[in-house]
Amino acid sequence: MRARALVGRASKGRAGAPTNIHAMTRPDAARSIFAERSFTLYYCGQLLSYLGDGLRALAIPLLVFRLTGSALSLGITYTLEFLPFTLFGLVGGSLADRLDRRRLMIACDFVRFAIIALFAFLYWRHALSLIVLYIGIAIVSIAAAIFLGGQSTSVPYLVGIARSGRAVGALIAAEQGSNLVAPPIGGILFSLGGPLPALIVNACTYLTSQLSLVLVPSMGPDRPGPLPSTREIWDDIVEGFRFMYGDRVMTVVAYCSLLLNLFGTMAVTVFIPFLKLEFHASDAQVGFSYGVLAAGSILGSILGGATAGKWPFGRSLLIAYAIDGLIFVPIIFAHTIWATVIPWTLANGLGSFEVTQIISWRMRITPHEKIGRVFAAVRFIALLGIVPGTLIAGWLADKHGPRLPVIVSTIGFLVIALGASAAAALRNDRR
DSSP, X not given: OOOOOOOOOOOOOOSSSOTTHHHHTOSOTTSOGGGSHHHHHHHHHHHHHHHHHHHHHHHHHHHHHHHHOOHHHHHHHHHHHHHHHHHHHHHHHHHHHHSOHHHHHHHHHHHHHHHHHHHHHHHHTTOOOHHHHHHHHHHHHHHHHHHHHHHHHHHHHHXXXXXXXXXXXXXXXXXXXXXXXXXXXXXXXXXXXXXXXHHHHHHHHHHHHHHHHHTSSOOSOSSOOOOOOHHHHHHHHHHHHHHHHHSHHHHHXXXXXXXXXXXXXXXXXTHHHIIIIIHOOOHHHHXXXXXXXXXXXXXXXXXXXXXXXXXXXXXXXXXXXHHHHHHTGGGGGXXXXXXXXXXXXXXXXXXXXXXXXXXXXXXXXXOGGGHHHHHHHHHHHHHTTHHHHHHHHHHHHHHHOTHHHHHHHHHHHHHHHHHGGGOHHHHXXXX
């Protein structure tokens, strides 16, 4: 939605020789990314995993809101998703640089399948409690963080550096495309049969994603190493932060992302209560609204992938930030669902454009042997704003209604978006 998670999607194996160096240096940059059979299989696996994520992103918040009726409970839910994800993302980058990525991702998908299947079983037995949900959400978040580390490092290995920007755009478009389909389906399933059908379908998508990834011959590194020691993981983490802080523009973008996530996540947190309490939306209408938002994200990610490296990075990012912040202002005064969803959709498109541009830029300027650790360090900073944003938004919504956190989100986001232009290093960056 509006949060700028800035998840990394490219890296390089650390153990042994450079990963698939022939693919990474292939001169045929015009060649289609889908001409590579391994990437096509990988893409299909990711699409199935994204479908699962899309269903879960709707089913779990709706279930929590049904159990508690509290926006603060939703804030805690999002906190339990993002806090473990933020922390264990640092570990995931190190593991993906050293271990067999395909096996690592399959194992993470199995954990997610098992937890969501357990949710479905306990709900069917009328034994699913809020505490069990919270614990399970945290475990799924940890698995997702480690999964993303493997996903991030695989793109250059499969398509080469020259085509990584297009591959990133295609994957983000696939993610948002699944969000275009999954939430409306999930909303209909939820309205007809409660959370059980959505949870079952969600679990099945993670299972089929595992089967698809099995078909990919290799995702690197060429010579996987043993499980790293605690000291080795710590050294990887320190090296990632050292590189990030050594690049002024990368540091500025990371902290802008932290602040944009802080305010942007406030609106995301109360999206369901906002539609339900302000406009009396049904579960099906909420699911359909999520799908419409995803349509904007698809277009933004495609544009971002197509223009990666072609426009001056700093200038294009600052313009996108400013328009993104301004577009959201009408939502403060919205009194219908469509008056809310349309500007939110446009903002989502700009958000995906920004994320695709940033990831592609970071991929271009980071040495191959450091990408995994650097991406993990940047994600850590960028995601730190999400946890306080979700809790503040939930508390404000419970005390004063969901419109107030939307207002705070809009004003705060706009101030940061416009204020980012004061950073001369970012304004003048053309890498």
